[in-house]
Amino acid sequence: MTPRTFPPDFTFGVATSSFQIEGGVNEGGRGPSIWDTFCRTAGKVQGGDTGDVACDHFHRWPEDIALMKSLGVRAYRFSIAWPRIFPTGLEDTPNEAGLAFYDQLVDALLAAGIEPWVTLYHWDLPQALQDRGGWTWRGTVVAFAHFADAIGARLGGKVRHFITHNEPWCVAMLGYMNGEHAPGHKDWPEALAAAHHVLLSHGLAVPILRKYAPNAKVGITLNLVPGYPASPSVADADATRHFDGFFNRWYLDPVRGKGYPPDMVADYRALGRLPAEGPLPFLFPGDLEAIATPIDFLGINYYSRAILRSDKLPEAENAPRTIPEPGPEVRTDIGWEVYPDGLAVLLRRVAADLPGIPLVITENGASWATPPGDDGVVHDTGRLEYFRTHLAVCADAVAEGVPLTGYFAWSLMDNFEWAYGYAQRFGLVWVDFTTQQRVPKDSARFYADVMRTRAVPERG
Numbered sequence: 277m278t279p280r281t282f283p284p285d286f287t288f289g290v291a292t293s294s295f296q297i298e299g300g301v302n303e304g305g306r307g308p309s310i311w312d313t314f315c316r317t318a319g320k321v322q323g324g325d326t327g328d329v330a331c332d333h334f335h336r337w338p339e340d341i342a343l344m345k346s347l348g349v350r351a352y353r354f355s356i357a358w359p360r361i362f363p364t365g366l367e368d369t370p371n372e373a374g375l376a377f378y379d380q381l382v383d384a385l386l387a388a389g390i391e392p393w394v395t396l397y398h399w400d401l402p403q404a405l406q407d408r409g410g411w412t413w414r415g416t417v418v419a420f421a422h423f424a425d426a427i428g429a430r431l432g433g434k435v436r437h438f439i440t441h442n443e444p445w446c447v448a449m450l451g452y453m454n455g456e457h458a459p460g461h462k463d464w465p466e467a468l469a470a471a472h473h474v475l476l477s478h479g480l481a482v483p484i485l486r487k488y489a490p491n492a493k494v495g496i497t498l499n500l501v502p503g504y505p506a507s508p509s510v511a512d513a514d515a516t517r518h519f520d521g522f523f524n525r526w527y528l529d530p531v532r533g534k535g536y537p538p539d540m541v542a543d544y545r546a547l548g549r550l551p552a553e554g555p556l557p558f559l560f561p562g563d564l565e566a567i568a569t570p571i572d573f574l575g576i577n578y579y580s581r582a583i584l585r586s587d588k589l590p591e592a593e594n595a596p597r598t599i600p601e602p603g604p605e606v607r608t609d610i611g612w613e614v615y616p617d618g619l620a621v622l623l624r625r626v627a628a629d630l631p632g633i634p635l636v637i638t639e640n641g642a643s644w645a646t647p648p649g650d651d652g653v654v655h656d657t658g659r660l661e662y663f664r665t666h667l668a669v670c671a672d673a674v675a676e677g678v679p680l681t682g683y684f685a686w687s688l689m690d691n692f693e694w695a696y697g698y699a700q701r702f703g704l705v706w707v708d709f710t711t712q713q714r715v716p717k718d719s720a721r722f723y724a725d726v727m728r729t730r731a732v733p734e735r736g
């Protein structure tokens with residue numbers, strides 16, 4: 277059978293984020309972030325793990341760029357640690373050492389022929405902003421615009437792709453609703469305010485970045501999860517509607533200019549998560565227009581689907597990808613079902629929802645902790661097959677006419693997986709966290725071949 281191929285201008289890359297790989301948390305004038313605090317709060321992160329060293333990328337970035345180059349990576353998505361640029365988030369003037377760190381990283385990437393894709397916010401909020409309410413505080417929106425301005429001013433001349441936020445759902449819901457992520461709050465009204473402020477700050481940042489980088493493409497990354505009813509019952513269909521509103525439409529709809537979905541506003545009012553009537557407490561005139569500022573692309577992070585049963589809806593809102601369902605499905609170490617067809621369904625749906633907007637898979641990957649074998653090689657067949665099947669879906673979507681223009685594997689290397697600490701490994705490259713040795717896995721060689729040939733080989 278002929279292998280599936282990608283067009284010549286399709287972007288292949290790998291992704292990471294600042295707190296997950298950098299370490300060096302007390303260096304270069306960096307201030308504390310909410311994740312430093314969270315890691316030090318007993319019982320919040322598995323094994324008491326912290327980001328203090330992580331992959332030591334703060335010191336080993338030249339080696340990591342060389343590693344990417346050796347794999348043939350042509351695009352690298354990374355994020356900026358806000359507290360390296362503004363240690364409290366409240367300063368007028370940015371911290372030069374922090375800007376210089378990312379400036380040299382960008383220069384070295386460009387020199388290596390690797391296109392930088394910069395995410396402004398991947399969850400490491402300055403702690404001092406959290407002390408004022410974090411994302412529940414409208415002042416954080418203003419501070420984020422100031423942060424965007426500093427990054428645009430410094431990097432706008434050379435970076436051609438910016439992503440304002442990574443996964444607003446996680447920021448709001450894991451951070452402020454179920455408490456699984458920093459800052460660890462459990463309060464629905466707070467979570468809905470946080471979601472709004474993240475979206476608003478995105479909308480304000482887009483024109484700021486464009487001012488400095490008129491030719492750059494600016495987008496936002498949403499983590500989207502297609503919902504499937506567990507049965508043909510009306511109740512399960514309604515649970516699926518609610519889940520889709522909770523997880524996907526609450527973010528997609530305002531970004532595409534439709535405002536917050538009325539059915540969800542009604543559900544949240546009925547559930548006491550929003551006032552029973554009257555205006556939404558966090559919504560001010562002009563906010564929705566700002567959030568709907570046109571974007572150049574939508575980033576999508578896809579890992580799995582959710583199966584919805586009406587009697588398990590509260591559980592679904594807390595851990596949507598881990599609903600126990602009988603069946604022969606394959607699950608990764610983190611418990612997420614391997615379901616490539618969900619990506620096909622999602623891509624078609626988003627392409628229809630946002631006609632004409634290029635789509636980019638900004639994360640996709642699988643957690644398996646397969647260690648190096650006696651031969652010193654990591655035979656991570658599960659991950660390799662995960663990438664093969666999901667890349668095949670992407671190639672088919674492009675062939676079908678979905679405007680999918682890029683794919684970033686999550687992640688370049690094993691790293692700090694938030695509340696799971698170092699127990700979950702998503703890397704193409706194995707990291708020995710004692711020696712910091714990096715060992716490319718079989719999946720890295722597979723992906724290197726895909727990037728080189730622009731083709732997804734058949735299995736076997």
Ligand code: IFM
Nearest residue numbers: 293443577639686693702
């Ligand atoms: O590691 C995370 C990443 O930070 C955001 N998206 C999901 C990944 C796997 O959980």
